Amino acid sequence: MSALPEFQTAHVIRILHLEDSRVDHALVKFALQRSHVACELTLVDTLPDFERELDHGHHDIVLADYHLPGFTGLDAWELVRQRAQPLPFVVLSGAIGEAAAVEAMHRGISDYLLKDNMTRLAHVIERAIEVSRARQARTRSDAELAASQRRLGELAEHLQTSIERERADIAREIHDDIGGALAAVRLDLSWVARRTTDPDLKQHMDTALEMLRHALEASQRIMMNLRPPILDQGLVAAVQWLGTNFERRTGLRVGVRTSSETLDVPRDVQLVAYRTAQEALTNVAKHAMASSVEIDLSDREGVLTLEVSDNGRGMTEQERRKAKSFGLLGLHERAHKVDGWLDVSSGPRGTSVILSVPLTPEARAVTGEDDSEEEPMQIKEGNA
Incomplete structure (x- = not known):
């Protein structure tokens, strides 16, 4: 069995072991020692003690027997699954039927292992922790992406609101200042055009009035586009x-x-x-x-x-x-x-x-x- 170097040098695995047999607990400890896994095992054999450790202890993974007095490993898994960040959970059983194993995996446990195959225990633990870490990282990334998208949506909404407000302000200024000034100039030019007898001057006045008409129409069109x-x-x-x-x-x-x-x-x-x-x-x-x-x-x-x-x-x-x-x-x-x-x-x-x-x-x-x-x-x- 290969060793787990990253666990030996960087981290001691804290294992919460739900088991009613002291002999089987000793076998687990021995199997991990043979695989050179640095670990700390906390043994509990009742659901209240198990739940207390979940609340107050600090653990990296749960190893749980399937058949326990008055409950099963799946009952323990339900307690773990309700947590905000569920621990990786491995069922370690002496005899678990195929139907029970399928149900356990369907409910979301990390893995299961028979007690007569303890040589694979270190590998199963390593894989369960790695998968759990990857899942937590993906969950964090998804949450960060959702938060980023939400902030971008809020920014876009703010920008659209600001744009509409600025459009309304510009339209109001065009109406009050530019539109009013153009209308006044048009009235004055019309007054002058009606009183002039010079053909050249009258032609220039008519041209200016036509340009003013286009300018007024343009300002009206711009105002309609800005604030309809x-x-x-x-x-x-x-x-x-x-x-x-x-x-x-x-x-x-x-x-x-x-x-x-x-x-x-x-x-x-x-x-x-x-x-x-x-x-x-x-x-x-x-x-x-x-x-x-x-x-x-x-x-x-x-x-x-x-x-x-x-x-x-x-x-x-x-x-x-x-x-x-x-x-x-x-x-x-x-x-x-x-x-x-x-x-x-x-x-x-x-x-x-x-x-x-x-x-x-x-x-x-x-x-x-x-x-x-x-x-x-x-x-x-x-x-x-």
């Missing part, structure tokens, strides 16, 4: 405005379909849906090379569903995952913020961005049901 006051009229009106405005700017045909004239949607969900449609349309204009876009908006079955589909060239997996491509990632985070989710499907016939947000507790519990019997949506073209 049209959401005060409801999500349906806001999405229809997006479609109409997008069609006017790009020349692409936009169809908007809704399940009803108005949708009862919380303000935060409205904003997420609006930004999702806005980002999806922006991606269509930049990358899709499409000729038409369809926007479907529904709140059936207590789930808000927004789908923006185009007939463009689609996206490759590399394009979706390329570095510094944060648009879709931001949409995922927005959806997660309101307990929703985002699906993106793409192929040679185009791309679909689908946002789903449960609006009721029942809808949060039941999703993905067949909706093939739905009534047809009302059709509202974006250029209507």
